[in-house]
Amino acid sequence: MATHMTPDEFRRHGYAVVDWIADYWSTLDQRPVTSADPPGTVAARLPAGPPEQGEPFDRLLADLDTVIAPGLTHWQHPRFFGYFPANTSGPSVLGDLLSAGLGVQGMLWSTSPACTEVETVVLDWLAELLDLPARFRSTGPGGGVIQDSASSAILIAILAALHRAGGGRWRGHGVERAYRVYTSTQGHSAIEKAVRIAGLGDAGLRTVAVDPETLALDPAALRTAIEADLAAGLVPAAVVATIGTTSTNAIDPIPAIGELCREYGLWLHVDAAYAGSAAVCPELRWSHAGLEYADSYCFDPHKWLLTGFDCDAFWVADRAELVAALTVLPEYLRNAATESGAVLDYRDWQVSLGRRFRALKLWFVLRWYGAEGLRAHIREAVALADRFAAWVRADERFEVVGAHPFALVCFRLRPTGDDDADDVANAELLSRVNATGRAYLTHTRVGGRYTLRLVVGSPYTREEHVAQTWRLIGDTAAALPSRPS
């Protein structure tokens, strides 16, 4: 009968898994980026029910090749340019492996002190690397914590904002008043979702107009919206501003927004999920101007800083406000360390009670690469994106859409004047490029028009991969049905 895996069995099978991953990474370039199989293909390869008897490990590993790999979108692929990348790295995977092996649960400081203390210190390191305002450091009243994603970070920022806006009533009595949260029309859908989860309803979110050129939030429109809501007896509570929107990497004017938040007493959360990583490079920190106004800030090392999903780094300027909003203390969690007030209990900084030792992978990444290694990684991606944009610009069939301050380039076929036909052509272009399996890009709409997005991020992406993809796009465009010009 199946029994627990012995340490020696673990050693043997563990080596095999490490080898499998090394081989997988080495052969990514030769794999199609996405699967062409229709829905249900993977499920159909699996037995209808669980096995009664245990199976040998070799059979599990073999199924990785036959069942799993053919059904994946390979996010680590050097020609994956979709969404925002979610890139990992060797040191991250090994830090995560250690976390899994240790299997500690860091809900309280006392349930594994190292799990909490390493996280606090590493988030301070990261604040230093990005040159974040001093108020976010744990050495003052602020501090950092790892969330699973920017979605959760936005949610808890909004909860803290409601706690503040409600003057203490929210915790006890919930959403009794018509609280309002503001973001630009380009804010991430996670903001809408967080506002809904927090019980404000979709009506609780005000999407503020943007500058039509830069797609950055228009502070005058924000002021107008706040004033209108106040006049209507509603309760402005928070602004979620974005550095590097998902659609086009627009950068909201944080200093102007921050002034408004200060004037009206609103919580300012800054979501730099993707672009925050860029701030490891001094020459890209202009994007973070005004961050000293923020009550909270987050970015995702799991997007562009070589740390595997899930790792969102979230800071608050006043941790006591956050803890006051979220804490609940039943008897079975009481302990001397908590009562001493000398420790952080990260369960009070997040939605869930339990938490993994996610700081290990981040600690490993920061140490393996060092600051200069991380900067080199960001610069390489920005340079490749610049090169791609130059190729697009030099081709009269295409146009680059807007600025590309980081490593996202928006582009499309040059407009013909027939918007609908252009949208169809661009969608068809994307569909055909992706159908080859040789590259993967995604899309957005800019000014209502279908637009392709290419984001460089994978540590395996070299100039040749970007060049191959550009040739593929050009060749595919050439084969499209001809359009009026």
Add this chain to the structure above:
Amino acid sequence: MATHMTPDEFRRHGYAVVDWIADYWSTLDQRPVTSADPPGTVAARLPAGPPEQGEPFDRLLADLDTVIAPGLTHWQHPRFFGYFPANTSGPSVLGDLLSAGLGVQGMLWSTSPACTEVETVVLDWLAELLDLPARFRSTGPGGGVIQDSASSAILIAILAALHRAGGGRWRGHGVERAYRVYTSTQGHSAIEKAVRIAGLGDAGLRTVAVDPETLALDPAALRTAIEADLAAGLVPAAVVATIGTTSTNAIDPIPAIGELCREYGLWLHVDAAYAGSAAVCPELRWSHAGLEYADSYCFDPHKWLLTGFDCDAFWVADRAELVAALTVLPEYLRNAATESGAVLDYRDWQVSLGRRFRALKLWFVLRWYGAEGLRAHIREAVALADRFAAWVRADERFEVVGAHPFALVCFRLRPTGDDDADDVANAELLSRVNATGRAYLTHTRVGGRYTLRLVVGSPYTREEHVAQTWRLIGDTAAALPSRPS
């Protein structure tokens, strides 16, 4: 300068990490279960800031021994009996390692079909293993999904309940009415937190009285509470019932609660975070009677089913209701598969947008152990807990508190009549036992009185570990200041 870890470097360092974990597991028994170091000890061992240059991997790994391990509470230790255990296993760790190496992001079916399809199938397998009602299978209108924890599962169940109770208004307009959620006085603190996050405030939670003997929710009291709220113009929305409460493993009467929920149109969520794993054994399934009434149900394979944190298995009877409550669809997430309606997009089943391939570790565990291996694991823990309870009962200095249907035993020094003195003595006993580092237990209060909890769960726990711990408890009790008898 530090560069990306090559596949060959990953192989070499990966073997070293696998060896480190195997050695760690082999030596757990010789380690103190907890650290005696005061707050700040681990942080003081770390440099003040991040390194400018990258460091060799060997130095990272060495710090595991010198910086990290001495600051851990070893949750996988054979003499860790606190909280609920969060036990992992070799196959889980290796499945998780593969997930980290693949680095795919399963927010949408289309962003990695295998990530979604394996999860759907494995949750169907698990439903079969626990003999859950057919309505939870994905082959009908229901389905399962992995959440990070039961906290999140409770939260999204409440959100779906509000969507239903609001008759469609909640999504658009939020918490406009005084919705109420019910649980027993013994319900987990995560319920209070979820109710607060959902914008109902602490007043939104009604804690219903329990039977003083069994500590199970009293259905008559539940009916009274619902009726009173209805009479007051409030809006009952959901009941969160528990199979195996955290404090004492009380089992709420699901059939009676289910009848009430049906009568009043309330959403019934059943939280079996810990005890759900027991249902793999037919002889323990009596605990799940009445589950056919539930709209949603969850349990944590990361507690007692050998799957590493985070892995909460959550099912809904009607997935369309859940998706309707949570979905938000921006342009950049639109895709043909979603629009076809032929696929599940798990982003709509959870708080966050992004998600890891967590099903891999669960799939590996189910296959490595097989149904019979998992049943053996549960039975071993229950048998060891029974043995411990028998030793407690046979010692006139102690008493077992309440039933112990699973592997949690509540016990304390036999009462002297002086409650306060008894509480002090029991707290002192626990404190002294834990201070030895030779075992780790936690506490609760039962009927207001300080009570010790011992939970068996680690795959490394053998009878000798329980016996050593019982001797330690007895010896420690003997050395306590004498009490009146």
